[in-house]
Amino acid sequence: xxxxxxxxxxxxxxxxxxxxxxxxxxxxxxxxxxxxxxxxxxxxxxxxxxxxxxxxxxxxxxxxxxxxxxxxxxxxxxxxxxxxxxxxxxxxxxxxxxxxxxxxxxxxxxxxxxxxxxxxxxxxxxxxxxxxxxxxxxxxxxxxxxxxxxxxxxxxxxxxxxxxxxxxxxxxxxxxxxxxxxxxxxxxxxxxxxxxxxxxxxxxxxxxxxxxxxxxxxxxxxxxxxxxxxxxxxxxxxxxxxxxxxxxxxxxxxxxxxxxxxxxxxxxxxxxxxxxxxxxxxxxxxxxxxxxxxxxxxxxxxxxxxxxxxxxxxxxxxxxxxxxxxxxxxxxxxxxxxxxxxxxxxxxxxxxxxxxxxxxxxxxxxxxxxxxxxxxxxxxxxxxxxxxxxxxxxxxxxxxxxxxxxxxxxxxxxxxxxxxxxxxxxxxxxxxxxxxxxxxxxxxxxxxxxxxxxxxx
Amino acid sequence: xxxxxxxxxxxxxxxxxxxxxxxxxxxxxxxxxxxxxxxxxxxxxxxxxxxxxxxxxxxxxxxxxxxxxxxxxxxxxxxxxxxxxxxxxxxxxxxxxxxxxxxxxxxxxxxxxxxxxxxxxxxxxxxxxxxxxxxxxxxxxxxxxxxxxxxxxxxxxxxxxxxxxxxxxxxxxxxxxxxxxxxxxxxxxxxxxxxxxxxxxxxxxxxxxxxxxxxxxxxxxxxxxxxxxxxxxxxxxxxxxxxxxxxxxxxxxxxxxxxxxxxxxxxxxxxxxxxxxxxxxxxxxxxxxxxxxxxxxxxxxxxxxxxxxxxxxxxxxxxxxxxxxxxxxxxxxxxxxxxxxxxxxxxxxxxxxxxxxxxxxxxxxxxxxxxxxxxxxxxxxxxxxxxxxxxxxxxxxxxxxxxxxxxxxxxxxxxxxxxxxxxxxxxxxxxxxxxxxxxxxxxxxxxxxxxxxxxxx
Numbered sequence: 001x002x003x004x005x006x007x008x009x010x011x012x013x014x015x016x017x018x019x020x021x022x023x024x025x026x027x028x029x030x031x032x033x034x035x036x037x038x039x040x041x042x043x044x045x046x047x048x049x050x051x052x053x054x055x056x057x058x059x060x061x062x063x064x065x066x067x068x069x070x071x072x073x074x075x076x077x078x079x080x081x082x083x084x085x086x087x088x089x090x091x092x093x094x095x096x097x098x099x100x101x102x103x104x105x106x107x108x109x110x111x112x113x114x115x116x117x118x119x120x121x122x123x124x125x126x127x128x129x130x131x132x133x134x135x136x137x138x139x140x141x142x143x144x145x146x147x148x149x150x151x152x153x154x155x156x157x158x159x160x161x162x163x164x165x166x167x168x169x170x171x172x173x174x175x176x177x178x179x180x181x182x183x184x185x186x187x188x189x190x191x192x193x194x195x196x197x198x199x200x201x202x203x204x205x206x207x208x209x210x211x212x213x214x215x216x217x218x219x220x221x222x223x224x225x226x227x228x229x230x231x232x233x234x235x236x237x238x239x240x241x242x243x244x245x246x247x248x249x250x251x252x253x254x255x256x257x258x259x260x261x262x263x264x265x266x267x268x269x270x271x272x273x274x275x276x277x278x279x280x281x282x283x284x285x286x287x288x289x290x291x292x293x294x295x296x297x298x299x300x301x302x303x304x305x306x307x308x309x310x311x312x313x314x315x316x317x318x319x320x321x322x323x324x325x326x327x328x329x330x331x332x333x334x335x336x337x338x339x340x341x342x343x344x345x346x347x348x349x350x351x352x353x354x355x356x357x358x359x360x361x362x363x364x365x366x367x368x369x370x371x372x373x374x375x376x377x378x379x380x381x382x383x384x385x386x387x388x389x390x391x392x393x394x395x396x397x398x399x400x401x402x403x404x405x406x407x408x409x410x411x412x413x414x415x416x417x418x419x420x421x422x423x424x425x426x427x428x429x430x431x432x433x434x435x436x437x438x439x440x441x442x443x444x445x446x447x448x449x450x451x452x453x454x455x456x457x
Numbered sequence: 458x459x460x461x462x463x464x465x466x467x468x469x470x471x472x473x474x475x476x477x478x479x480x481x482x483x484x485x486x487x488x489x490x491x492x493x494x495x496x497x498x499x500x501x502x503x504x505x506x507x508x509x510x511x512x513x514x515x516x517x518x519x520x521x522x523x524x525x526x527x528x529x530x531x532x533x534x535x536x537x538x539x540x541x542x543x544x545x546x547x548x549x550x551x552x553x554x555x556x557x558x559x560x561x562x563x564x565x566x567x568x569x570x571x572x573x574x575x576x577x578x579x580x581x582x583x584x585x586x587x588x589x590x591x592x593x594x595x596x597x598x599x600x601x602x603x604x605x606x607x608x609x610x611x612x613x614x615x616x617x618x619x620x621x622x623x624x625x626x627x628x629x630x631x632x633x634x635x636x637x638x639x640x641x642x643x644x645x646x647x648x649x650x651x652x653x654x655x656x657x658x659x660x661x662x663x664x665x666x667x668x669x670x671x672x673x674x675x676x677x678x679x680x681x682x683x684x685x686x687x688x689x690x691x692x693x694x695x696x697x698x699x700x701x702x703x704x705x706x707x708x709x710x711x712x713x714x715x716x717x718x719x720x721x722x723x724x725x726x727x728x729x730x731x732x733x734x735x736x737x738x739x740x741x742x743x744x745x746x747x748x749x750x751x752x753x754x755x756x757x758x759x760x761x762x763x764x765x766x767x768x769x770x771x772x773x774x775x776x777x778x779x780x781x782x783x784x785x786x787x788x789x790x791x792x793x794x795x796x797x798x799x800x801x802x803x804x805x806x807x808x809x810x811x812x813x814x815x816x817x818x819x820x821x822x823x824x825x826x827x828x829x830x831x832x833x834x835x836x837x838x839x840x841x842x843x844x845x846x847x848x849x850x851x852x853x854x855x856x857x858x859x860x861x862x863x864x865x866x867x868x869x870x871x872x873x874x875x876x877x878x879x880x881x882x883x884x885x886x887x888x889x890x891x892x893x894x895x896x897x898x899x900x901x902x903x904x905x906x907x908x909x910x911x912x913x914x
Contacts, residue, residue, distance in 0.1 A: 052688045055565030063565075107741070108512030108520075111878060199656050200878035202739075224881040226740070231509045231882075284657075285565070285685070421568060421657035424681040425688075 006049050014214055023421055029307060029449075030375035030442045037303045037438035042078065043295035043351075049074065050278075050294070051285040057413050059279040059321035059328075060092035067278050071258045071294070078302060080316070082258035088331040090321055093117050095282055096246030098202075098219065100190075102128060103240040103262075106232055112190065112219040113214070113283065114245045115174060116206035119215035121188075125244035126217065132233050133215065136173045139180055148185035151241055152177070155230050157223075160196040163356075164349060164411035170194055179210035179219035188217040188243055192226035197416035204281055205419045206324050211225055229277045237346040248428055255320040257328045260298070262305045264313035270342030270455035272448050273313045273402075274301055274440070275393040277322030277348060284423030288414065292436070293347035296317050298438030299436040300422035310448035312342050319393040322348070323419075326392045333396035341402040342455035343447045344394035347440070350417075352410040353432045354381050354439040358388035360404045368450050372405070375442040379435055381407070388404075399457045405447070407439050466473055480818030486764060486906075487832035487899045494895035499535065500752035500808075501887050506531065507735075507751070516736040516778035516785075517549035517710035524735050528715045528751070528775055535759060537717035537773065538611075544713040545788040550574050552739055553703030553813040555659075556678065557647075560584060560697040561687055569647065569676040570740065571702045572631060573663035573781055575862060576672035578645075583674065585644050589690050593630045605642035608698055609634070611910055612687050614680075617653040619812075621868035627651055628662075635675035636667035645674040645700055649683035654873035659737055662876045663781050665723040674702040674766045689866045712736075714785045717755070719762045721770035721905065723740070727799030727912035729772045729905050730759055730859075732850040734779030734805060741880030745871065749885055749893070750804035751775050757897035769799050769903035776850040779805070783849045788888055790853035798859040799852035799912035800904050804897070807874075809867040810889045811838050811896040815845040817861045818911070825907050827861070832899040836892055838864070858913045862904070864896050 050070060051409075052059075057067040068085045093116055100110040128151040132141040135156050154177050158170035172312045173191045181189040193203035202222040209215055221229060233239050258278060276293030280286020294316075301314045319328030357376055359369045373383035388406040390398040396405050417423045507514075507527060514524040525542045532540045550573055557567040590596040592613050611634050615627035638646040641905045650660035659679040666672055676687060688747040690696050715735060721728075733750030737743020751773075758771045776785030814824045814833055830840035845863040847855040855861050874880045 048688070051684065052691070053563050055563060104513060106510050198881075198883045200658055200881070201656065202828045214691075224879070224883050225884060228881065230503070230510075235510070261892070325486075424657070424685065426681050426684060428824065 018196065018240065029445060033303055033307060033441045034379065035447050036306065037300065037341045037441040038434050040299050040303065040434050040437040042299035042302060043292065043433050043437045046074065046295035046298055047287060047291040047428055048425060051287045052290045055285045056282050057278065057280050058282040059324045060090050060255045064255060064279050066318060068256050068258050071278055075258070075260040075298065076311060078298065081263050082259065082261040085256045085258050086331065086335060087254055087328060089252045090255050090327045092250045092253040094248050094250060096120065096248065097244055099244040101242050102232060103242050105235070105237045110221055110225045110229065111200045111202060112221045114247055114358040115178065115201035115204055115218045115220060115239040117209060117215065118218040118245055118247055119130050120247045121217050121245050122245055123246060125242050126187060127240060127242045130233060130239045130241055136177055139177060146183040148187055152189040153229060154189070154191045155226055156192055158194055158196055158415065160385065160415060162412050162414050163408060164412055164414060167194065167415065174205050175207050176219065178207050179213045179217065182213045182216045182353065186216060191220050193220040193223050195223055195418065195420065198223050200420065201420040201422045203419045204283065207325060208325065217243055219245055222431040232253065238376065255327060257320050257332050258318040260315040260316045262301050262310060263442065264311055265309050266311050267313065269312045270340040272312050272342050272444060273317050273344045273394060274314055274444060275317040275319060275344065275346040277393050278318040279321050279323055279326065280341045281323055281419045283421040287423050287425045287428050288350040288417055289419070289423055290348045292351035292433060296347045296436045296440050298349065299437045300444050303437065303441035304445045304448055307445065310342040312448040314444055314448055317393065322392050326395060329393045329396055338457060339402060340396055340455050340457040343403045343405065343408070344390055344397045345405050345443065346394045347436070348391045348393065349409040349411055349437050350414045351428055351433040352413065353435050354407045355410050356384050357381050358384050358386045358406040358408065360388040362403060365452055365454060366454055368446065372443055372446045375446060376439055379439050381439055403454055407441060407443060409436065462678040479834060486902060490760055490764060490898045490902050491836065491895045493763065494757065494898040496758065497756050497757060497894040499756035499889050500749065500890050500894050503531065503752035503755055504744060504748040504885055505882060506875050507748045508744045512742045513739050514735065514737050516781045517547050517581050517712045521712060521777060522734050525713050525715050525794060528735055528820045532717040532755065534717070535755065538720050539716065539718040542715050543712045543788065543792060544711055545784060546709045547712050549707045551705050551707060553577065553705065554701055556701040559689060560699050562692070562694045562696065567678055567682045567686065568657045569661060569678045569682065570659035570661040570797060571704055572635065572661055572677060574666060574672065574676045575675040575702055576702055578652040578674050578700055578702050580703060582699050583644060584697060584699045587696045587698055593634055596634060599641065601641040604638060607643055608806040609638040609643045609646040610686060611646065611648045612650055612683055615651055615872065617869050617872060619863060619867055619869050621871060624651065624872065629661050631677065632734050633795045635649045635664050635673065636641055636670045639670045639673045643673060649678050649679050652679040652680055652872050652875065652877065655680050655800050655877065657881045658877040660876045663738065665782065674700055676702055700707055712784060714777050714789050715775040717773045719758050719767060719771040721768055722766050723768050724770065726769045728772050729799050729901060730774050730801045730851060731901060732773050732776060732801065732803040733773040734785065734850050735775040736778050736780055738780055738876045740878040742882065744880050744885050745807040745874055745881045746876070746880055747805045749808035749890060753808065753893045754802045756894045757901050760894065760898035761902045761905055764902065769905045770906055771901055774850065779849050783852065786819045794853065794857060795914060797912050797914040798854055800860045800862065801847055801854045802862050803848040803851045803901065804865070806866040806868055807848065807871045808885055808890040808893050809870065810892050811836065811839050811864045813865040814838055815841050815843045815863040815865065817845040819860060822909055822911060825903065825909055829903045832903060833896055836896050838896055851908065860911055862900060864900060866893065900906050
């Protein structure tokens, strides 16, 4: 783990508490709620509880079902109303054995993890010669003859960015690489993990087969293993790798969303949806992805409730199955899309400090945006001119035109941990988590009590 | 990986090059050799080659045999004389499957690695209730009745130190814990990894069963897994764990040392032994433990040879089987203990910068120690008043009274990586490695050409 400079953040936060924020455009409530939220213990306790008492919770598995039971009980105990699980069914890919070794010229094991929806080898595995590609563009440009009967290796390195934007570009090796390799006749594909660390912890993640493509075994090597394979290949001799990636697909498995509410005083003003996802990848305990997100959403809604009943209902949505394609988000929209939604907001990028706020509000709501920006400024959050886009759990709502605000977390170390066995509780910094709760609480409070009319339906 | 501040080191080294060192007590040669060694590429190339073309090389296995072949060829190519492997045989423990899961109350997998010489479970594994001990002292103090039929868990956390001294104290959980637990009737023992990182990479390592003790399955949990297990236990319910740790013992397997020399002009003055070990643990590629040590020993001997034939022979000893008890060191002493040895020196603590030099020289050699300290000072190395002790590969020589010098590496991040899958080439900082070569080269040069009479036999 890279160490977090908590001291710096603590100084920043202390500074903010003693800043005379009442002279800002923000109302007095935002200082009180921020002060209270910076002492929050609910988000960490939620994260600690979910990751310890449930642990990994892959979509559509009994572990995810345990997570729903756990969350329903916890949210009731925290005092939420209308707490319930909303079930649906879905197909589920289940990991088996993930093993690989260089057979020649330099025999040694490699550490890797199958990607979601990977094809399966037999129990005995498969063997093939590696064809090297420095990037997904090189794989795309390769003639099919170069890949027939071979194993593609895409060595596409990603660097850390604060806003996580490089994930979109470099993630293509995982998202599209397997389909491209299969179309060209490869018997399997290996990619360098879409990650920014240097540990032997591979980064898994979902990929969807393009229409008509035959699934092939597809896996991510840990970054040190990808670099090792690249060095071996650079020696110039043919490189043979043996792969055993067993997995299976199950039909119609139970999954579900969990919903909990702080009921508003005026139901006609629309619902504020505060979203996260309850499922996680299978190899870590899903601490930063996304137990913290659910902890932040729940804790900040409770901070608002402490000040009295808000005008609008705040609905916490802990979605199922985000990691494997967003079945939970679609199920939520199918069940609730016709209700009036005033705003959607989501936390799914870890729990390092929120540094930027993006808005997508209806025209004429500049005053509300200014009020929120003013309330966030003492937390070190700057307002941007970028349009908010939301995340997977609220994507159908955003597509339908529901206003959205993004509280952007610092993602500099997020892809050190993302989708790896290393996504565990010890990576969560309680001080930064509290800053998240505070930023969320002032935002939710401003929106839930906004006198403006807003929302869809 | 913790990032290394190469810039700081580079500045330090650059500073040293332009310091008028000729005004020191050090002779002109030490400035020239230091200047040359700070540009060394041999140590990194050696490390890169061994870790890439051989990879992991556990003692007494075909991989270690490949490492000997590789090293003999490489040392000959580098121009060493009298290059040869010196074989011996030894018993070998071979890892099988390492799997564990919490069965109840919160089912989830745990990441762990069997310790060297661990007993084996059946293929189906064993199941037992965990008994928690905060330290090895608590395990020692426990009544036998508390452990009968159960699994001991020793949660003994180590913090990083620059000199690595905490390993001695906290390492007892690994070295003695299994024998204590077995004597008290435990069916297995888990320990928190003897490590200072927070990654899902368990730290293995050897442990020897005390006389008359029945081997039981013994393994180290990664630090995040140990913390998770401790949290689960703290909930207060009985905790059941299922363990599958299969392994086997083989008798009389081939191992061996590799030796290479820079012949001296006066054989009567004794041999300077520059030692490291060629074997590694099985899960990493043994980059910092101890490919770098062998790279440093070989590269620094060659730096001395560049200045002309030294007075004393420099003998590079790349020992086998250090990790599992020092069979190579004993075999070397059996074969060569009767020869005159002027000095022994060993590199087996990574390749971060050398910060301190310790001496154990015969009385009357204070002038030599001062010359060496003067030559090392421009590299940022301070002389200590602690007595040098050497390491496992030269232990029989040191015990027999051979003088010894320790060039102490900065161990602050060593136990983040030690004995884990994460001990890979990317953890080696080339700038710090060169500083090691420079410190070694000026030391070897001073000793090999010392006019003083020294040594045993």
